[in-house]
Amino acid sequence: MTKKILIVDDEQNIVISLEFLMKREGYEVSIAGDGEEAVARIRREEPDLVLLDVMMPRKSGFEVCQEIKSDPALKAVRILMLTAKGRDTEVAKGLAMGADAYMTKPFSTKELVEKVRAMLSER
DSSP: OOOEEEEEOSOHHHHHHHHHHHHHTTOEEEEESSHHHHHHHHHHHOOSEEEEESSOSSSOHHHHHHHHHTOGGGTTOEEEEEEETTOHHHHHHHHHTTOSEEEEESOOHHHHHHHHHHHHHTO
């Protein structure tokens, strides 16, 4: 069965490259451009994994993460948070809110693909 990944980022160039990368790996991909749309899509599509940017309009990645992780029906959804480099407080906060893993931008595509594979095979 094809794994579903939701990409949540408001930077179009990042979305395009992540979408290309994940589709090339054989995943089914959907996209949300802000936090509110992300929550709606997660509830509707129940993706296996969410690539979630921290800084976004309408709802931050932290708020999205907290909302998803506090909903028992969505507990199985894995969340990989993406943030600007070196913000240790953001990493701690994201993990405290239930993110499953963290990557800092800019990241190597190889590293991201390996991380995604590992997270999806843990189920």
